Amino acid sequence: LGRYGEEGAKNFLCEAVRIDLSSLDESMAAAAASAEEGFNFPEFHTVLGLEQALRLQVSRYDAEFNSKFEECMQRVLRLSENPSEFEIFQNSHCHHCRKDWNQTGPTCAHCTLEEDLNGVERTLLRPEVSCIVRSLCRWLSNNKTSQTVARRPEADAFLRRIHERSTQDSVRFDSWRKELTIAKRMWRIHFDLLSDYDELNACKRTMRLAKEEEPLHLLSPEELNTVVQPPYDYNFQSLHDDHSNKQAMAFAELRRSKDKLRYLKNLRNERKNENLKRAERCMVCLGPFDGERAVLRCGHYVHSIPCLQQLRARARGGFISCPFRCPVRTSPQDVLLATDMRRDDGSRRRRDIEGSWGTKIDRIVGDLLAVSDKNEKALLFSQWDDVLYIVERALDVNCVHHVRARGRREFGDVVRQFRADGCAVLLMNVKNGAEGLTLVEARHVFMVEPLLNPGLDRQAVGRIHRIGQTEATCVHRYIMTETIEEQIDALRKRQRAEAAGRDNDGTGTRTGGRASAAKKKGAFYVAKGVDGGFSRQQLEDIFK
Structure with missing residues (x-):
């Protein structure tokens, strides 16, 4: 431009560079002052003056940057993943690294490397030089094909060389900046490694009590951290x-x-x-x-x-x-x-449940949880409302969705809730809900206790085991050993066998027929109530 350019183009370039520098001074004055440590770009009025000022800055730039950059990169590469004991000790006592820990030791090599990396970064990111380079690149890119210079072959070749050189310098600048960023990241990782080693060494130091008349003022701050000074009136002997x-x-x-x-x-x-x-x-x-x-x-x-x-x-x-x-x-x-009883006698629950509700209720809740996990439904019958209340509380605690039929009026709504998706258990009193109900959606019947009336037992099982059932059904009975429940269940089995024998013989099985036969034999028989009626001999066999 100085050789072949016109005066107007020269003045235009100088004015563009001055505008960019003034904008830089206004927006980054404080940062530029701290980065350059009070050094400002020399004033210029012509292209030749700009060239001399830029050469001066670039010479200082090359002298400060090239030697320090290569030296810092070599020092970063020498950082080892297995630091020596001296390096760990020096870093743990550095007054700069461990300022928060009130350390007063000399500056460690790690902190010195950090200061050098920051100095190289300041040299690389010198704002005045970067601003002028960007201005020149922008001016050359906008005026490469214009008439700012005389149209001579040597002038066009000169412009092309300048443009290629500026592009190469920009690429090299970006590469240096990326390399410096990676180097600072490696420095931070190594600093964290030294901190971890120092923390591990601190964990290995054992605490001890201060000895009698021990000169604690002669100990270093690090040694004092491991000494416990109890109160003077502390009675160690006791x-x-x-x-x-x-x-x-x-x-x-x-x-x-x-x-x-x-x-x-x-x-x-x-x-x-x-x-x-x-x-x-x-x-x-x-x-x-x-x-x-x-x-x-x-x-x-x-x-x-x-x-x-x-x-x-x-x-x-x-x-x-x-x-x-x-x-x-x-x-x-x-x-x-x-006890000498076997562990697999049925009293142990099959899975862990929340709460303790008694041996039988714990086992029932565990089995209901297993049924619920299979997305199957179950009916639970008991003749005692208190037992149903305990089972209901246990199912609530163990998050088993259930409903309970409490009366005839709400029975229809309860059944509809049970048939809907998500409800696993229907609790019913066998005296109120065991007759005339079809619940083939369920596959399991749970009998909490044996019933004296075998007819009610058959009615309860018949709620799911009837016409319309397409799945296999299961009846779960819970009998406490060495209690009257064993005798009641044995009587139920015996009566069922007798009823099956009468059916095979062709005799009637209605209650009236059995009552008439019992009266003919002179036996005492009551054919009413939920107990269904038992002879005196049967009751004596149960309660003897």
Whole structure:
């Protein structure tokens, strides 16, 4: 431009650069001043003056940037993923890195590298040089084919070379900036690594009590952080004696527990060995065990009734003494109950549920949860409203959607809710809801307790096992062993077998026919009520 350009074009270029520099001064004056440390771009009035000023700035730019940039990149590449102990120690005591931790050590090499990287970034992002380069590139791009210079071949070739050179410088500038960004990211990662190592070393330092008359003022701040200074009136001797006594008591309890464990293991081995097997007898009454037994803390056991009650009556201070005169005494709350019943006798619930509702209700709720998980429906019958209330509360706690029929008036609405999607269980009193109802949507019937009236039992099962049912049906009955429920269920089975035999013989099965036959034999028979009517002999067999 200085050789071939017109005066108007020269003045236009100088004015464009001056406008861009003035805009830069107004928008980034504070940043430019801090970045250049008070250095301003020299004034110029001609293209030759702009060229000399730019050469001066570029020479300073090259001298400051090239050497520092290469040196900083090499130092970043030398950062190791396994820093040395000295590097960790120097970084943990640096007054610049650990200013928040009140460290007063010298500046570490890591902080020095950070300052050098920031200096290279300031040199690379020098605002005046970047502004002038952008102005020149924009002017050349807009005037490459215009008549700002004389149309000579050497002038066109010169412009093309300038434009190519400016494009290369712009690409190189972007590459340096990306490389510098990656280097600062690597520095930050290495700084976090040093911080993690320092934190791990701090975790390994053990705390200790200050010794008597220890000169704490001679310790460094780091050493003082690991020293606990208790109050002057702190009685260490009493605390030491207290902890020693607790330790002795714990060792004694451990020794007793080991003796108890050894005794129980020997007892288990005797039960497994047929040659050593012998009848177990109570230590108080010398009678054999046929049910539950009460186990004391020492491992010996007696009958829960009445032998344990006798030991509790003779207890002194509320503690039960072992008949074998064991030194271990048992409080009533520590007595355990053991039984010979199998674990798979049906009393265990199949899955964990929320709350404790009793052995039978827990098992019922667990089975209803299994039915609900399969998206199947179930009917639950009981003859006691109190039992239905307990089951209803247990299902609410365990989030099982259910409905309960409480009266005849709302029975239709309850059935419609049960038939809708999402409802899994219908609770009904067998006295009110076991007759004349078709609920083939359900596949399961749950009988909470056995019924004295076999007719009602058949009616309850017939709610789902009837014409229109296309799926297999299941009846779940819950009988508590060693209770009257076993005898009631046995009577139900016997009556069902007798009814089946009469059907095969061609005799009638109506209640009136059975009542007439019973009257002919002189038996007492009542044919009304939910119990259905039983003879005196049948009632005596149940309640004997």
